[in-house]
Amino acid sequence: MNMAFVIISVFNVVGCLIISFYFGWKLTVVTLCSSMPLIIASAFFRIRYETQFEKTNNEVFAESAKFATESIGACRTVTALTLENTICDRYDTLLQTHIRGAFYKSSLSTLIFALSDSVALLCMAFVLW
Numbered sequence: 001m002n003m004a005f006v007i008i009s010v011f012n013v014v015g016c017l018i019i020s021f022y023f024g025w026k027l028t029v030v031t032l033c034s035s036m037p038l039i040i041a042s043a044f045f046r047i048r049y050e051t052q053f054e055k056t057n058n059e060v061f062a063e064s065a066k067f068a069t070e071s072i073g074a075c076r077t078v079t080a081l082t083l084e085n086t087i088c089d090r091y092d093t094l095l096q097t098h099i100r101g102a103f104y105k106s107s108l109s110t111l112i113f114a115l116s117d118s119v120a121l122l123c124m125a126f127v128l129w
Contacts, residue, residue: 027127035123046116053109060098067094 020028071087 031123031127035127039120039123042116042119046113049109049112053105056105057102060102064091064094064098067091 017028017032020031068091071091
Protein backbone atom coordinates (compact mmCIF):
# COMPACT_ATOMS: atom_id res chain seq x y z
CA MET A 1 0.00 0.00 0.00
CA ASN A 2 2.80 2.44 0.88
CA MET A 3 4.69 1.68 -2.32
CA ALA A 4 1.53 2.23 -4.35
CA PHE A 5 1.15 5.65 -2.71
CA VAL A 6 4.74 6.53 -3.62
CA ILE A 7 4.28 5.43 -7.23
CA ILE A 8 1.02 7.36 -7.55
CA SER A 9 2.72 10.47 -6.12
CA VAL A 10 5.64 10.20 -8.54
CA PHE A 11 3.33 9.81 -11.54
CA ASN A 12 1.24 12.72 -10.28
CA VAL A 13 4.27 15.02 -10.02
CA VAL A 14 5.66 13.94 -13.41
CA GLY A 15 2.28 14.41 -15.09
CA CYS A 16 1.83 17.86 -13.58
CA LEU A 17 5.34 18.87 -14.68
CA ILE A 18 4.68 17.73 -18.25
CA ILE A 19 1.43 19.68 -18.40
CA SER A 20 2.99 22.77 -16.82
CA PHE A 21 5.99 22.71 -19.21
CA TYR A 22 3.56 22.51 -22.12
CA PHE A 23 1.50 25.53 -21.05
CA GLY A 24 4.16 27.80 -19.52
CA TRP A 25 7.74 26.65 -19.37
CA LYS A 26 9.11 29.88 -17.83
CA LEU A 27 6.78 29.75 -14.85
CA THR A 28 7.47 26.03 -14.47
CA VAL A 29 11.23 26.60 -14.29
CA VAL A 30 10.78 29.32 -11.66
CA THR A 31 8.46 27.06 -9.68
CA LEU A 32 10.81 24.10 -9.88
CA CYS A 33 13.80 26.14 -8.73
CA SER A 34 12.08 28.02 -5.93
CA SER A 35 9.17 25.99 -4.59
CA MET A 36 10.00 22.36 -5.22
CA PRO A 37 13.06 22.20 -2.91
CA LEU A 38 11.06 23.81 -0.09
CA ILE A 39 8.16 21.39 -0.50
CA ILE A 40 10.48 18.37 -0.59
CA ALA A 41 12.38 19.56 2.49
CA SER A 42 9.18 20.19 4.44
CA ALA A 43 7.84 16.74 3.50
CA PHE A 44 11.13 15.16 4.63
CA PHE A 45 11.03 16.89 8.02
CA ARG A 46 7.36 16.04 8.45
CA ILE A 47 7.90 12.33 7.85
CA ARG A 48 11.03 12.29 10.00
CA TYR A 49 9.36 13.89 13.00
CA GLU A 50 6.23 11.74 12.66
CA THR A 51 8.27 8.53 12.72
CA GLN A 52 10.40 9.77 15.64
CA PHE A 53 7.30 10.76 17.59
CA GLU A 54 5.62 7.42 16.99
CA LYS A 55 8.76 5.50 17.95
CA THR A 56 9.12 7.54 21.15
CA ASN A 57 5.47 6.96 22.09
CA ASN A 58 5.83 3.23 21.56
CA GLU A 59 8.93 3.12 23.77
CA VAL A 60 7.40 5.23 26.52
CA PHE A 61 4.10 3.42 26.76
CA ALA A 62 5.78 0.02 26.45
CA GLU A 63 7.26 0.57 29.91
CA SER A 64 3.88 1.24 31.50
CA ALA A 65 2.35 -1.69 29.61
CA LYS A 66 5.13 -3.93 30.89
CA PHE A 67 4.41 -2.83 34.47
CA ALA A 68 0.69 -3.52 34.02
CA THR A 69 1.38 -6.94 32.52
CA GLU A 70 3.68 -7.89 35.41
CA SER A 71 1.09 -6.73 37.93
CA ILE A 72 -1.69 -8.71 36.28
CA GLY A 73 0.58 -11.75 36.00
CA ALA A 74 1.23 -11.59 39.73
CA CYS A 75 -2.45 -11.12 40.55
CA ARG A 76 -2.44 -13.63 43.40
CA THR A 77 0.58 -12.03 45.04
CA VAL A 78 -0.90 -8.55 44.68
CA THR A 79 -4.19 -9.72 46.16
CA ALA A 80 -2.53 -11.64 48.99
CA LEU A 81 -0.48 -8.61 50.02
CA THR A 82 -3.43 -6.20 49.44
CA LEU A 83 -1.37 -4.05 47.09
CA GLU A 84 -4.19 -3.24 44.64
CA ASN A 85 -4.33 0.47 45.53
CA THR A 86 -0.54 0.77 45.55
CA ILE A 87 -0.25 -0.86 42.12
CA CYS A 88 -3.04 1.32 40.70
CA ASP A 89 -1.46 4.49 42.11
CA ARG A 90 1.96 3.57 40.79
CA TYR A 91 0.52 2.76 37.35
CA ASP A 92 -1.38 6.06 37.33
CA THR A 93 1.78 7.97 38.26
CA LEU A 94 3.73 6.16 35.57
CA LEU A 95 1.11 6.99 32.93
CA GLN A 96 0.82 10.64 33.99
CA THR A 97 4.59 11.08 33.73
CA HIS A 98 4.61 9.55 30.26
CA ILE A 99 1.63 11.59 29.15
CA ARG A 100 3.26 14.86 30.25
CA GLY A 101 6.44 13.99 28.36
CA ALA A 102 4.51 12.93 25.28
CA PHE A 103 2.47 16.14 25.37
CA TYR A 104 5.56 18.35 25.12
CA LYS A 105 7.02 16.24 22.32
CA SER A 106 3.71 16.20 20.47
CA SER A 107 3.58 20.01 20.61
CA LEU A 108 6.82 20.20 18.65
CA SER A 109 5.66 17.51 16.25
CA THR A 110 2.35 19.32 15.69
CA LEU A 111 4.15 22.61 15.02
CA ILE A 112 6.40 20.97 12.43
CA PHE A 113 3.40 19.22 10.87
CA ALA A 114 1.55 22.55 10.57
CA LEU A 115 4.59 24.30 9.08
CA SER A 116 5.11 21.54 6.53
CA ASP A 117 1.49 21.83 5.40
CA SER A 118 1.76 25.62 5.27
CA VAL A 119 4.90 25.58 3.14
CA ALA A 120 3.02 24.01 0.22
CA LEU A 121 0.30 26.67 0.45
CA LEU A 122 2.89 29.44 0.66
CA CYS A 123 4.64 28.07 -2.41
CA MET A 124 1.34 28.00 -4.31
CA ALA A 125 0.66 31.60 -3.28
CA PHE A 126 4.15 32.60 -4.45
CA VAL A 127 3.63 30.97 -7.85
CA LEU A 128 0.24 32.63 -8.29
CA TRP A 129 1.76 35.98 -7.30
